[in-house]
Amino acid sequence: MDEEQTISEQDQANDQSESLLEHAGQTEEERLAKRVAELRHQIEEANYQYHVLDNPTLSDAEYDQLMIELQRIEGEHPELVTPESPTQRVGAGPLQDVAQYSHPVPMLSLANARSEKELYDWYKRAQNILPNATFTYVCELKIDGLAMALTYDQGRLTMGASRGNGLVGEDWTPNVRTIRSIPQKLHDAAPIPEKVEVRGEIYMSTQSFEKLNEQMAENKLFANPRNAAAGSLRQKDPRITGTRNLDFFGYQIGYVQGMRIQSHWETLQLIKEWGFPLNPHVQLAHTLEEVMAFCNKWEHERFNLPYEIDGVVIKINDLAHQEELGVVARDPRWAIAFKYPPIQVATRLLDIKVNIGRTGSVNPWAELEPINIRGVTVSRASLHNEEDIQRKDLRVGDWVLVQRAGEVIPQVVKPVMEKRTGSEEVYHLPENCPRCGTAIIRIPDQAMAYCPNLQCPARNFESFTHFVSKGAMDMDTIGEKTCEQLMEAGYLQSVSDFYHLTRDDLLELEGIKEKSANNMLNAIEASKQRPLSRLLFGLNIRYVGEKTAQLLADAFGDMDTLMAASEAQINEVPGIGPKIGQSVAQWFQQEENQALIERLRAAGLNMREERKHVEGPLTGQSFLLTGRLNTMTRTAAEEAIKALGGTIASGVSKSLSHLIAGEDAGSKLAKAQKAKVPVHDEQWLLDLLQQYQQSEQAVS
Numbered sequence: 001m002d003e004e005q006t007i008s009e010q011d012q013a014n015d016q017s018e019s020l021l022e023h024a025g026q027t028e029e030e031r032l033a034k035r036v037a038e039l040r041h042q043i044e045e046a047n048y049q050y051h052v053l054d055n056p057t058l059s060d061a062e063y064d065q066l067m068i069e070l071q072r073i074e075g076e077h078p079e080l081v082t083p084e085s086p087t088q089r090v091g092a093g094p095l096q097d098v099a100q101y102s103h104p105v106p107m108l109s110l111a112n113a114r115s116e117k118e119l120y121d122w123y124k125r126a127q128n129i130l131p132n133a134t135f136t137y138v139c140e141l142k143i144d145g146l147a148m149a150l151t152y153d154q155g156r157l158t159m160g161a162s163r164g165n166g167l168v169g170e171d172w173t174p175n176v177r178t179i180r181s182i183p184q185k186l187h188d189a190a191p192i193p194e195k196v197e198v199r200g201e202i203y204m205s206t207q208s209f210e211k212l213n214e215q216m217a218e219n220k221l222f223a224n225p226r227n228a229a230a231g232s233l234r235q236k237d238p239r240i241t242g243t244r245n246l247d248f249f250g251y252q253i254g255y256v257q258g259m260r261i262q263s264h265w266e267t268l269q270l271i272k273e274w275g276f277p278l279n280p281h282v283q284l285a286h287t288l289e290e291v292m293a294f295c296n297k298w299e300h301e302r303f304n305l306p307y308e309i310d311g312v313v314i315k316i317n318d319l320a321h322q323e324e325l326g327v328v329a330r331d332p333r334w335a336i337a338f339k340y341p342p343i344q345v346a347t348r349l350l351d352i353k354v355n356i357g358r359t360g361s362v363n364p365w366a367e368l369e370p371i372n373i374r375g376v377t378v379s380r381a382s383l384h385n386e387e388d389i390q391r392k393d394l395r396v397g398d399w400v401l402v403q404r405a406g407e408v409i410p411q412v413v414k415p416v417m418e419k420r421t422g423s424e425e426v427y428h429l430p431e432n433c434p435r436c437g438t439a440i441i442r443i444p445d446q447a448m449a450y451c452p453n454l455q456c457p458a459r460n461f462e463s464f465t466h467f468v469s470k471g472a473m474d475m476d477t478i479g480e481k482t483c484e485q486l487m488e489a490g491y492l493q494s495v496s497d498f499y500h501l502t503r504d505d506l507l508e509l510e511g512i513k514e515k516s517a518n519n520m521l522n523a524i525e526a527s528k529q530r531p532l533s534r535l536l537f538g539l540n541i542r543y544v545g546e547k548t549a550q551l552l553a554d555a556f557g558d559m560d561t562l563m564a565a566s567e568a569q570i571n572e573v574p575g576i577g578p579k580i581g582q583s584v585a586q587w588f589q590q591e592e593n594q595a596l597i598e599r600l601r602a603a604g605l606n607m608r609e610e611r612k613h614v615e616g617p618l619t620g621q622s623f624l625l626t627g628r629l630n631t632m633t634r635t636a637a638e639e640a641i642k643a644l645g646g647t648i649a650s651g652v653s654k655s656l657s658h659l660i661a662g663e664d665a666g667s668k669l670a671k672a673q674k675a676k677v678p679v680h681d682e683q684w685l686l687d688l689l690q691q692y693q694q695s696e697q698a699v700s
């Protein structure tokens with residue numbers, strides 16, 4: 001893996017997760033509301049990276065910690081819960097460009113238990129709701145892959161959809177058809193229903209995962225088999241999916257027409273008889289002790305499995321019980337995931353080194369005595385920043401505990417104090433950039449250190465490869481090697497230099513022929529059309545990840561408006577915290593950066609964002625405002641409607657959903673009355689907006 005890049009990204013994400021809230025003068029409520037907003041932003045960004053881009057920037061343990069904190073605060077302050085909170089929703093929305101599929105029955109997530117006590121608490125809650133019920137349980141391995149809903153009409157596969165945000169997923173039918181263990185036609189060992197949706201997990205075996213990573217480019221490695229499975233399924237070209245050795249286990253029926261099923265156990269037998277692979281290690285349990293024994297057994301035996309599991313799923317067997325227990329937020333009450341702790345192994349911390357990230361961040365990493373953790377040899381680990389090293393009291397020469405929580409990038413947890421001899425050395429970050437020699441700077445209140453030299457070769461290399469990467473300007477034919485060659489040849493000092501490269505410049509580079517030179521020039525040309533959000537993401541502005549770039553582009557619409565915005569205006573954008581706002585405003589204040597934008601503009605780059613349609617409670621409804629409003633401007637009213645998913649019509653037509661008539665409304669009102677369009681007054685609109693905005697206001 002391109003560890004340098006991944007580590008620097010991880011640091012950024014981590015850096016964002018620091019509490020920004022130690023401002024004096026805030027009330028406790030303000031502080032909490034702010035923290036909640038911040039946690040949601042971080043979790044959503046992580047969800048997007050993980051579920052949409054298949055490229056996690058946090059470790060699962062870090063992610064889970066953010067989620068647990070948010071759940072805890074919301075649990076203690078139910079008034080802060082909103083329907084949009086990630087605690088109420090599954091995963092992330094669907095990938096753009098891919099057909100969406102609305103799930104007839106939502107695809108839920110699972111609540112977690114991390115100890116015997118939490119498992120018992122889950123049982124207690126269910127028993128309290130159904131005091132007279134005697135439960136039996138089905139125990140299943142929790143395969144680490146991605147959930148799929150497969151629809152069969154008259155026994156034939158007609159739809160394969162991913163979970164997405166639980167309500168809307170992505171239609172991957174052609175790709176799903178390439179997976180050999182998924183039947184195109186149901187076997188008739190059991191009666192074939194008119195229509196049925198079978199759910200299960202698409203996964204990649206550990207062996208296929210390792211083979212795949214051997215073939216992948218250094219910077220395109222998959223973090224774990226789950227990401228590899230998701231990334232392999234979600235390919236534009238289904239033939240690529242077909243080469244990836246994906247596999248499937250069925251474990252649920254979403255819905256079925258014309259058939260009665262009594263228990264989950266019966267479901268599993270049906271799934272098997274219809275020809276789906278059923279995981280052989282399912283077990284029926286009659287007591288919680290039996291459930292616990294199953295969990296304990298697999299905590300150790302899981303390493304002998306040919307695929308990765310991250311826990312056990314326990315489901316209450318009787319479907320009538322399931323129905324009565326129902327769903328809370330995004331989790332069914334009748335099921336729970338018992339999650340295993342990450343695996344920790346001790347090894348020696350040989351040295352601490354640093355690399356320079358794309359925004360100049362100085363990222364320390366641990367050089368470890370190579371050790372095998374679950375079949376993967378580990379010799380490096382991320383260390384985030386100097387403060388983190390000191391807080392954990394890690395010293396060079398220490399024995400340390402290293403953990404892999406499903407990711408390839410391991411973490412150093414803590415030193416093994418009992419093994420300390422006294423010869424270990426306390427670590428300090430170097431005073432100067434190891435690559436360009438510039439004095440490293442620290443920004444007060446920030447844990448991170450930076451090489452401030454905008455010409456630092458290490459920093460430049462990272463920033464160039466980032467600029468051309470898929471999520472940014474997407475010049476897919478220009479890779480790391482070409483960036484390196486271009487830098488060496490002196491052609492690349494700034495990202496704007498990409499736009500002045502000529503065919504002759506490229507042909508000078510070793511190994512580049514006419515055809516690849518043309519491909520590169522085409523990719524550079526095509527990149528000029530990318531929307532503002534991608535350009536902002538590509539510019540290497542500290543703390544501006546993909547999601548933040550999107551928020552900025554959506555809020556300001558074009559580069560000039562963003563550049564003219566004050567720090568306070570940037571801070572007002574929902575989802576953007578003060579630290580990000582400050583970083584963005586400062587970036588645009590720097591003359592070098594203003595000059596860069598002008599060079600990019602002169603090269604013909606697009607600097608606008610087409611406003612995308614927002615999904616919300618008013619989606620599908622069109623509004624037209626006429627006359628004078630008393631409590632707000634028309635623009636503000638229109639923005640509020642759009643923010644809730646509604647659209648603003650340009651004139652009266654039969655398809656208009658609502659006309660809002662203010663004072664002295666004229667011809668439009670008459671026209672609307674004639675076309676029998678519903679007409680409302682300002683108060684009606686205010687009530688409507690207020691009804692949907694209330695939950696938002698609780699946090700802002």
Ligand SMILES: NC(=O)c1ccc[n+]([C@@H]2O[C@H](COP(=O)([O-])OP(=O)(O)OC[C@H]3O[C@@H](n4cnc5c(N)ncnc54)[C@H](O)[C@@H]3O)[C@@H](O)[C@H]2O)c1
Binds near residue numbers: 050057064090146163
């Ligand atoms: N590292 C990150 O940045 C990041 C971001 C988002 C999520 N995550 C990880 O993902 C987890 C949350 O993801 P989630 O919402 O998919 O929940 P989950 O993965 O904990 O549980 C739900 C999923 O389990 C799967 N599953 C496997 N076997 C199953 C079985 N037998 N029966 C039913 N379901 C089965 C299904 O795909 C289902 O959707 C977090 O705990 C975190 O570890 C990490």
Ligand SMILES: [Zn+2]
Binds near residue numbers: 356437456457
């Ligand atoms: Zn430097």
